[in-house]
Amino acid sequence: MSESSDIFGKLLRSFRLNAGLGLRELARLIDKSPGYISDVELGNVPPPSEETIVQISKALNIDKKALLRSAKKVDPELTEYVAEQPQVADFLRMAKDQEFNGDDWDRLTQLAKISKLGKGEEGTK
Numbered sequence: 841m842s843e844s845s846d847i848f849g850k851l852l853r854s855f856r857l858n859a860g861l862g863l864r865e866l867a868r869l870i871d872k873s874p875g876y877i878s879d880v881e882l883g884n885v886p887p888p889s890e891e892t893i894v895q896i897s898k899a900l901n902i903d904k905k906a907l908l909r910s911a912k913k914v915d916p917e918l919t920e921y922v923a924e925q926p927q928v929a930d931f932l933r934m935a936k937d938q939e940f941n942g943d944d945w946d947r948l949t950q951l952a953k954i955s956k957l958g959k960g961e962e963g964t965k
Contacts, residue, residue, distance in 0.1 A: 887911035
């Protein structure tokens with residue numbers, strides 16, 4: 841399978857073992873078969889859907905970001921936000937066209953914090 845399948849599977853197995861859950865118990869908690877979970881962990885099948893990854897994260901009591909990132913998937917909450925806010929999609933398209941890199945995103949994040957944009961902890965509109 842792909843490199844992302846392998847990376848995701850290894851990370852999932854590590855998180856599952858750290859949580860002290862067996863394959864059967866995790867499978868039961870997310871309504872999947874133990875064989876499917878095993879195949880995912882071994883990288884024999886692609887990472888599951890975004891929604892299933894969120895379920896897995898809840899079952900393992902971990903932050904969903906690491907699993908979503910390793911699967912190269914987008915958090916369903918973000919997908920919904922982009923769909924509801926067309927300017928977000930426009931901004932992301934512009935950033936892609938201008939080939940923003942990691943440093944650009946770091947600077948933009950700092951600017952947003954300094955400017956106290958949104959309803960964050962440091963300020964409100």
